[in-house]
Amino acid sequence: MWREWVRKVEVEPSLYAADFARLGEQVDALLGAGARIFHFDVGDGHFVEPVTIGPVVLRSIAGLVHERGGVLDCHLMVENPERHIRQFAEADADSVTVHYEVCENPASVAALAREHGLAAGLAFNPDTAVGAAAAAAEGFDVVTCMSVHPGYSGQSFIPESLERVRALRELVGADVHVQVDGGVGPGNAPDLVEAGATVLVAASAIFGHEDVPGAYRDLVRSVA
Numbered sequence: 001m002w003r004e005w006v007r008k009v010e011v012e013p014s015l016y017a018a019d020f021a022r023l024g025e026q027v028d029a030l031l032g033a034g035a036r037i038f039h040f041d042v043g044d045g046h047f048v049e050p051v052t053i054g055p056v057v058l059r060s061i062a063g064l065v066h067e068r069g070g071v072l073d074c075h076l077m078v079e080n081p082e083r084h085i086r087q088f089a090e091a092d093a094d095s096v097t098v099h100y101e102v103c104e105n106p107a108s109v110a111a112l113a114r115e116h117g118l119a120a121g122l123a124f125n126p127d128t129a130v131g132a133a134a135a136a137a138e139g140f141d142v143v144t145c146m147s148v149h150p151g152y153s154g155q156s157f158i159p160e161s162l163e164r165v166r167a168l169r170e171l172v173g174a175d176v177h178v179q180v181d182g183g184v185g186p187g188n189a190p191d192l193v194e195a196g197a198t199v200l201v202a203a204s205a206i207f208g209h210e211d212v213p214g215a216y217r218d219l220v221r222s223v224a
Contacts, residue, residue: 001095001119002141002177005037005071009223010199011189012073012179013216015061016041016052017153017203026212027061031068033213034220038065039181039201040093041153044078047102048151052077055091062092073097075123075181077150082109089116097121097144097179100133110139121179125150130164134171142199143172148182153203157183162195169196186222193223 013035018026027038038061043052058072065072071094078084081098088096096113100122103109113120123144124133130145137143145168147161161180169178180197185205192200202219209215 001071005094006177006198007036009193009197010037011035011206011216011219011223012037012039012199012201013206014039014041014153014181014201014203017207019207020057023057024061024064026207027064028068029213030206030216031065031070033216035216036070037199038070038072039203040072040074042074042076042078042084042088043151047079047099048077050151055087058088058093059091066092071095073121075121075144078102082112085109085112085116085118089118093118095119095121095141097123097142099150100124100128100136103136106136107139123150123179123181126158126161126164130167131171134168137172137176140176142177142179143168144179144181144201145197146182147180147184150182154208155183157185157188162188162191165192165197166195184219186219189219189223 043050045051073095074093075097110120119141121142122137122140148155177198179199181201184200184202206215
């Protein structure tokens with residue numbers, strides 16, 4: 001599925017940073033600006049400190065996103081992610097990304113996602129060895145290099161992440177998408193793409209501006 005969703009490089013707005021009083025309006029505006037993949041962060045208060053949004057919110061925007069040809073990429077920052085996959089499938093998710101740090105058997109989690117009609121991603125934290133995560137990525141469509149510690153929006157990009165992205169690309173090969181999540185903006189996006197990233201998750205760089213679709217377009221132009 002990810003092979004069909006990603007144009008040469010995809011900028012993925014992270015809805016965690018959206019104005020939830022205007023969520024549908026902002027999603028609609030971003031779809032109009034060309035956004036096609038939306039990042040939906042889920043925190044459980046255990047694996048990460050904050051409890052964030054869940055299936056009810058996802059379901060409320062899924063129709064709008066799918067009607068316009070978009071997809072929903074759900075980042076499950078949760079313990080025991082296999083317990084939650086069915087709920088997100090029923091709420092019309094398109095892909096779920098789970099964390100290497102909480103999966104005893106990543107391949108079985110990827111298989112479970114596919115049983116529910118979902119694409120599958122594997123994320124790993126800044127203090128996890130790139131090689132270990134890459135070795136566990138067989139069967140996944142996308143591997144996410146966290147460039148901040150997961151849980152909170154608005155953090156600064158960890159500079160060492162650039163070389164971690166480069167190493168990850170070399171290890172997983174050309175058939176797997178490399179996603180970068182955390183502190184991404186026009187200043188570092190071109191370097192991340194040069195290092196091998198094909199999907200860039202952006203939160204404050206988009207939703208931190210009054211002109212949300214304009215900020216999205218600026219970020220897309222930075223990697224065009």
